[in-house]
Amino acid sequence: MNKGKNLFHSTATVSSMTLLSRIAGFLRDMVTAQIFGAGAAFDAFSVAFRIPNLMRRLFAEGSFSQAFVPVLAEYQQQNSGDQLRGFISAITGTLGVVLAVVTLLGILAAPLFVHLFAPGFTGGRFELATSLLRITFPYLFLVSLTALSGAILNTFSRFWVPAFTPIWLNLCMIAAAIWLGPHLQVPIMALAIGVFVAGVLQLGFQLPFLRRMNLLPSPRIRFRDPGVRRVLKLMVPALFGVSVSQLNLLLDTLFASILMVGSVSWLYYSDRLMEFPLGVIGVAISTVILPHLSRHHVDRSTQNFSLVIDWALRCILLAGIPAGVIFAVSAGPLISTLFQHGHFDGFAVTMTQKSLTMFAIGITPFMAVKVLAAGFYARQNIRTPVRIGILAMVSNMVLNAILVWPLKHAGIALATSLSAVLNAGLLFWFLKKNAHYLPRPGWGYFSLRLLLANGVLGVFLWLSGGSLADDWIAADVFTRIEHLAVMLVSAGLLYLGTLWLTGMRPRHVMVVLEGV
Numbered sequence: 001m002n003k004g005k006n007l008f009h010s011t012a013t014v015s016s017m018t019l020l021s022r023i024a025g026f027l028r029d030m031v032t033a034q035i036f037g038a039g040a041a042f043d044a045f046s047v048a049f050r051i052p053n054l055m056r057r058l059f060a061e062g063s064f065s066q067a068f069v070p071v072l073a074e075y076q077q078q079n080s081g082d083q084l085r086g087f088i089s090a091i092t093g094t095l096g097v098v099l100a101v102v103t104l105l106g107i108l109a110a111p112l113f114v115h116l117f118a119p120g121f122t123g124g125r126f127e128l129a130t131s132l133l134r135i136t137f138p139y140l141f142l143v144s145l146t147a148l149s150g151a152i153l154n155t156f157s158r159f160w161v162p163a164f165t166p167i168w169l170n171l172c173m174i175a176a177a178i179w180l181g182p183h184l185q186v187p188i189m190a191l192a193i194g195v196f197v198a199g200v201l202q203l204g205f206q207l208p209f210l211r212r213m214n215l216l217p218s219p220r221i222r223f224r225d226p227g228v229r230r231v232l233k234l235m236v237p238a239l240f241g242v243s244v245s246q247l248n249l250l251l252d253t254l255f256a257s258i259l260m261v262g263s264v265s266w267l268y269y270s271d272r273l274m275e276f277p278l279g280v281i282g283v284a285i286s287t288v289i290l291p292h293l294s295r296h297h298v299d300r301s302t303q304n305f306s307l308v309i310d311w312a313l314r315c316i317l318l319a320g321i322p323a324g325v326i327f328a329v330s331a332g333p334l335i336s337t338l339f340q341h342g343h344f345d346g347f348a349v350t351m352t353q354k355s356l357t358m359f360a361i362g363i364t365p366f367m368a369v370k371v372l373a374a375g376f377y378a379r380q381n382i383r384t385p386v387r388i389g390i391l392a393m394v395s396n397m398v399l400n401a402i403l404v405w406p407l408k409h410a411g412i413a414l415a416t417s418l419s420a421v422l423n424a425g426l427l428f429w430f431l432k433k434n435a436h437y438l439p440r441p442g443w444g445y446f447s448l449r450l451l452l453a454n455g456v457l458g459v460f461l462w463l464s465g466g467s468l469a470d471d472w473i474a475a476d477v478f479t480r481i482e483h484l485a486v487m488l489v490s491a492g493l494l495y496l497g498t499l500w501l502t503g504m505r506p507r508h509v510m511v512v513l514e515g516v
Helices: 002-036 040-078 081-108 110-117 123-136 138-155 160-164 167-183 189-212 226-257 263-298 302-329 331-339 346-360 363-377 383-407 409-433 443-465 468-473 477-501 507-513
Strands: none
Touching: 002 160, 002 167, 002 263, 040 081, 040 110, 040 123, 040 138, 040 189, 040 226, 040 263, 040 363, 081 110, 081 138, 081 226, 110 123, 123 138, 123 189, 138 160, 138 189, 138 263, 160 189, 160 263, 167 189, 226 263, 226 383, 226 409, 263 302, 263 331, 263 346, 263 363, 263 409, 302 331, 302 346, 302 363, 302 443, 302 477, 331 346, 331 468, 331 477, 346 409, 346 468, 363 383, 363 409, 383 409, 443 477, 468 477
16 A cells, blocks of 8 residues: 555645646746736747747657667666666767757758748747747757656656756746846747756756755767657657647647637637646646556556556546546636636637537546556557547547537537547557556446536536636626635535545545555
C-alpha cells in the first residue's frame, strides 16, 4: 500500500503545482490585457511567443518526453549508475547541439517565420514581430533542456520540481509587464525579455536538484550512442502524433474563422476553461504513471502494469465525470462570473456557453486519452497511438464539416469532443485486445456509484443555477462570485457525500495499487 500511497501523493503534488501554474497564467492574462490591451503591439508579441511555444509543444514536451522517459526508465532498471549517467550526458549533448542549430536558424530566419505564421502582418507590425521573435526564439533552446531535466526528475519521482517550474514563466512575464515595460521605448519588448529570462530561470531552477541526485549531465555529442539512437527513432512517430493534435487545433480555428465575428474568441475562452481540469487532473496523472508503467514494462510485470492503468482510469472517472457535469450544466454561470466584464458582454457569455457545453462532453475522454496513451508510450509503442490519433483527426475534420453549419462554433466543439471519444475508445480497445490492460473486479459497483453521484450533482446544479439572464448576466460581479462559490462548494460536498452514502471509500481506489 505504501507505493499506492506514493502514487496518490505524487499525483496530488503535480496537481497542486499545476493548479498554481494555471492560476498564475490567468493572472498573467489579466495583467497583460490591462497593460497592453489587444492592439497591434500585443498581436506582434502573440505571434513571436506562439512560434517557439508551438515548437516547445511539438518537440520538448511532446515527442521528446514520450520517447525519452521509457528509454531512461529502462536504463534506470537494467544498467549501472555510470551507464545511466553516460546516457543522460549523451542525450543532453546531442539534443543541445540540435537545439542550438535550430535556435540559430530561427533567429536568422525570423522574418520568414513571421511571414509564415502571420501573413497579414505588414509594415511596423511585421518589423516588431520579427524583433520580438529574435528575443523569444532562444526560449525554445532553454525550455527544451528544461523538459529534459524535468523528464529525468519525473522518472526518479521528483515530481514537484518540474510541475512547479512553469510558474516562473508567468511570474517573469507579470514582473516584466509591470516593472520593466514602462522603462522601455517599446514597452511590449518587456514581455519578450520576460520570456527569455523565464527560460533561464526554469532551467537554472532544476539543475541543482539534478546535481543533488548525482545526475547533472556532462554534455557529450554522441549521435551513434545506442540509447540516443533509440530515442531519436521513437521521436519520429511521436513527433507526427503530436503534430496531429496541433493540426487539429489549427483546423478548428480555420473552421471558426469562416463563421461570424467572435467565434474564434468564444472557442478560445471555452477551451481555456476546459484545459483547467485537463491540466490539473489528466496531465498530472499521466505524468506520474508514465515512469511507473515504463519500469513495470521493463520488469515484465504485466499485473502491476495493468493495476496502474486501472487505478489511473478510476481516478480519471472520479474527477473527470463531475468536471464534465459541472461544465455542461453550469457553463453559463462559470463564464459569466469569470469573464463578463468590459467588452465581454451577456451575448458573449451566451455564445461561449454553447461551445463550453459541447466541450464538456470531451473532458473525461481527453483525460482518458492521456492515461491510455501512456500505456503505449511506456511500452515504446508509439505507432499505435499515432495511427489512432490520425483516425481521430480525420473524424474531427469530417464532423466539423457536418456539424459546423447547424451548430456553428458549438459544432466545432462537439466535433472535437466526439473525436476524443473515438480516440479514447480505440486506445482502450487495443490495450485490452493485447492483454496489456485487464480491468480488476468491482467496476460494476464502481460505475453505479459514479452514475448515481453524478446524477445527483447534475440535478442540484440545474436547480440551483437559476436563470442565466436574470441570476447571472444581470447580476453584479460580487453577487455572481458569491452565488457561484456557494453553488460549487455545495455541489462538491453533495457529490462526495453521495459517494460516501453509496459505500464508496478511499480503499476502493487504493486497493488496486496493492503491491505496485
